[in-house]
């Protein structure tokens with residue numbers, strides 16, 4: 157049976173601005189997304205049993221339809237019924253390294269890997285934009301995860317414009333194992349508190365997105381200037397998540413006291429990251445945070461920016 161092993165990188169938000177409401181109930185966003193080399197490994201295997209089966213080595217990763225990777229496979233089976241009938245079922249094994257419900261797009265990147273892997277397994281020859289379009293029906297971050305790298309994301313987060321890839325910056329990530337933030341809760345609370353500031357008309361929304369396109373963060377990225385990137389980090393969702401979760405606020409303050417370039421929460425949290433210019437600086441900052449917060453519930457990772465989205469690590473006939 158043909159099989160593929162895919163690497164599915166996590167993402168962080170260098171920038172997340174909520175600019176308005178959408179008729180579909182989602183929010184209009186302007187984000188700058190960055191892939192990092194903290195990644196899950198996904199094994200995808202054709203199976204003689206005409207079914208989709210998901211396995212994982214992580215207790216918080218479900219095997220049923222609530223798993224976005226399962227839904228990605230189901231979507232492909234629905235879209236390409238002849239290929240599904242011809243090639244048989246699918247066994248998907250998720251080797252989890254990215255923290256779950258953490259604001260790092262762990263579930264989205266697994267789904268993106270399944271889309272890319274099935275395209276290869278069934279020889280469909282889909283383009284990146286076709287895969288992104290399919291991904292957008294599963295979740296707002298899935299399209300970015302397909303190609304990864306550095307990108308501006310607008311609309312729901314699914315409209316992408318690639319930026320110069322950066323791979324010379326390091327980061328530390330901190331996440332309390334027992335803490336999970338609900339993304340719908342974070343956006344709903346933001347709407348309740350800041351909805352009156354939302355831009356309402358199309359021109360204002362477009363102007364706001366254009367301002368980010370030509371703004372300081374994008375310039376810093378084009379110049380690969382780590383210090384400037386760190387100065388311009390921004391995440392509107394911090395305004396609702398940090399007051400509600402004091403340990404996350406404390407973690408962010410502790411990161412800020414370490415010798416780092418800049419710190420911010422990723423996505424809807426609760427992961428906090430700090431940018432560093434070298435691996436040594438990141439390891440030293442990790443040590444500083446570990447000593448300042450000697451709590452075993454706190455997981456700390458050192459990672460690096462990557463220009464890669466989903467990629468194949470291995471393929472074979474098993």
Ligand code: C5P
Nearest residue numbers: 182183185295296297312313339340343
């Ligand atoms: O698209 P995704 O499933 O990742 O979104 C999770 C939740 O986050 C949505 O159900 C919605 O409540 C919120 N969200 C939003 N606006 C966006 C993206 C997500 O309100 N652009």
